[in-house]
Amino acid sequence: MAFDFGDTVLNEPVNLWLQWDKNENTRKTISDLAGCKNTDELHKLFDKRIAFGTAGLRAAMGAGFARMNDLTIIQTTQGLVKHAIEAVPDCKSRGVVVGFDSRHNSSRFAELTVSILLREGVKVYYFSSIVPTPYVPYTVKKYQCAAGIMITASHNPKEDNGYKVYWQNGAQITSPTDKNIANLIELNLEPWSSSWDTSIMSTSSLLECPLDDINNLYMKDVQQYCIYxxxxxxxxVKFTYTPMHGVGLQYAQRAFKAFDLSPFIAVPQQSEPDPEFPTVKFPNPEEGKSALHLAxxxxxxxxCKIILANDPDADRIAMAEWEPKGTVKQTEMWKVFTGNETGALLGWWAFHCYKQKNNRSESDKSVYMLASTVSSKILRSIGNKEGFKFEETLTGFKWMGNRSYQLQEEGHTVLFAFEEAIGFMFGSNVLDKDGISACAILAEMACYLATKGVTMKDKLxxxxxxxxxxxxxxSYYICHHQPTIQKIFQGMRTYENGGYPSTCGKYKITGIRDLTTGYDSHQPDNKAILPTSKSSQMITFTFANGAVATLRTSGTEPKIKYYTEICADPSLSDYDAIKEDLRQLVKDLITNFLKPDEYKLQSKI
Structure with missing residues (x-):
């Protein structure tokens, strides 16, 4: 029976869904909505198809083409396998890696993905139990596979899931690969006759579980970063660790053992994988003390004086250190390091270890470190003095991973890369952020500094x-309304006499880069050097006082994020005054440009 809503926008997708979907739960959801003609809800689920973009998919789970579910996973995998076979001639023999985390439906989505690959004659390295996200790109690189797929939504709320894709170099996909896959998804929306059938997993000779081998190889490779x-x-030194209800515990334990570190003490309430994330509002250690209270x-x-916390898929890590002030009951005495601060420590440590291992004291122009454009420029400052090279990339490890691969192919060494959102790539075993290796490396750094009588904060x-x-x-503001987001950013572009602003409150603006429109006032032709994208919003302001502020939309969450940094000469010692100057600038930035009261933006909790 075909439904007619008197709405041509809804008629076709809803009826196709009911024709194609074989999952009883999601099919019933749409059937019930259609039966009572709840067109408002149906429009939410069908007006805009889930987009294949930032290294894959990420969205709330549920029924409809706008959500993560069995049918959209099938459609995505059909398009991906078509492109992989076309683009990588020996794809079938080289194989594809598939892993999954502990979220609701992750194993089910992984099984559908694996089955489609197998039926197309593709060898599949399938992690049959939960693994950290870094294991997938590591395996792609180690086994020289054609691609990798990780079913995860990382640190998103429990309602979400995702489908993250890596290409044959072990880094996240970029354009044109993502666009080519997206095009083939559109051409393969109808499920193939066997796409719902996962029985092939029990009979195929093309299926292999790499977990034991990869565990051994990964932990052996991690040891190259252990020098003390x-x-x-x-x-x-004693450590407390939390996997934030995710996959990290057993892998972090192995990494500690690989470094001969004493076992850490795990947070008991958060040690077992639990897709409900019952003890945290947001399963993201980046949220700071609100997420780390049990730790x-x-x-x-x-x-314990040091806390290490992975996010649920263990690709990120947060760190906190007890400050010897007040009483031990005062949780406010914990110093929770920002991603930029941890990046500074790991960057320093990476070069320190490099010099120790290579017995070098002179600069080395073949050595690189990378950071995203919204992250601290501390690595550039260190590199200017120590002699290694620093490069800035667009936001996200898909850019840093691919650039690291290019630099390696040119014969360079990439020691470290990071983004402020507590993502760190130490070395190049994994061309993505890796919270498991970082966990052991941070612990070793803390142990080493303790022998010098120095805390992590002291070293910073x-x-x-x-x-x-x-x-x-x-920080960030939450906004679910795209027209409002467009209005906010367009307001910045037409702020002063129909153009960009020259001031923000009392602060003079000396440069503007808009990576949505491609404008950069720092360049002779006003054209940005970094890649631009009209589908996302990103404007950077440079100020006369040395501060830099970037406002951008998130690719995976309904957020308007702002990133600000002020840099001062090492000879200046009045840090409190410098901090206050940036705090005031941020207030002016929010008041004049974001206008949260006017646009009814929800602030970070």
């Missing part, structure tokens, strides 16, 4: 004193 094993063995309690109870300020003080304020 004797210190690790004897260290009295702080566990650390206090066990006299030593870095500032040597290379320049870098202070950042980053």
């Amino acid at each position: 094993r004797d210190i690790n063995k004897s260290s009295q 702080m309690q566990t650390a206090r109870d066990n006299d 300020y030593e870095i500032y004193k040597e290379y320049g003080f870098h202070y950042s304020i980053n």
Whole structure:
């Protein structure tokens, strides 16, 4: 029976859904909505198809073409396998890696993906139990596979899931690969006759589980970053760890063992995988103390001075350190490091280790470090003095991973890359952020510094004193209404006499880069050097006081994010005054450009 809503926009997609969907639950959802002609809800689920974009898909789970579900997974995999076979001549023999996290439906989505690949004659390396996201790009690179797929929504709310794609170089896909896959998805929307049938997984000779081998290989490769094993063995530094209800515990334990570190104390309430994430409002350690309160309690109870926290798919890591002030019951005495601060520490550590291992004291122009354009420029400051090269990329590890691969192909060494959203790539075993290796590396750094009587915070300020003080304020506002977001950013472009602003409150603007329109006032022809995209909003302002502020939309969440940083000469010691200057600038930025009261934006909780 075909439904007619008197609405040509809805008629075709709803009826196609009911024709194609074989999942009883999602099919019933749409059938019920159609039966009672709830067109308002149906428009939400069918007006805009889930977009294949930033390295794949990410959205709320549910029925309809706008959600993550069995049918949209099938459609996506059909398009992806078609493109992979066309673009990589030996794709079938090289194979595709598939992994999944502990979210609702992740294993089901993975099984549908694997089955379609197998039926197309593609060898599949399938992790049959939950793994960290970094294991998929690591395996692609180690086994020289044609592609990799990870079913995860990383740190998103429990309602979400995702489908993350890596290409044959082990990095996340970029254009034109993403566009080519998206085009073939559109040409293969109708499920193939066997796409719903996963029984092939029990009979195919093309299916292999790489978990034991990859565990051994990964932990062996991680050990190349361990240079103070004797210190690790004897260290009295105690660590608390949380996987934030995700996949990380057993893998972080293995990484600690690979470094000969004493076992950490895991947060008991968050150690087991749980897709409901019952103890946190948002399963994201980047949220700071609100997400780490149980870890702080566990650390206090066990006299641990360092907290390490992975997000649910263990590709990110947050760190906190007890500050020896006040009483041990005061959780406000924990210093939660921002992604930029942890990036500064790991960047310093990467070059320190490089010099130790290579017995070098001179600069090395073949060595690189990378950071995204919205992240701190502390690596550039360190590189200017130490002699290694620094490069800035667009936001996201799909850019840093692919650029790292290019640099390696040219014969260079990439020591480290990071983004402020607590994502760190130490070395190049994994061309993506990796919270498992970073967990052991941060622990070793803490043990080493303890032998010098130095805390992590002490070392951070030593870095500032040597290379320049870098202070950042980053946050976001939530906005679900795209026309409002468009209006906010267009308001910045027409702020002053129909053009960009020359001031923000009392602060003079000396440069503007708009990577949505391709404008950059710093360039002689006013054309941006970094790639531009009309589908996302991103404007960067440079100020006369040395501050830089970037406002952008998120590719995976309904957020308008702002990133600000002020840099000061190492000779300046009045850090409080510098911080206050940036705080005031941020207030002016929010008041004049984002206008949260006028646009009814929801602030970060």
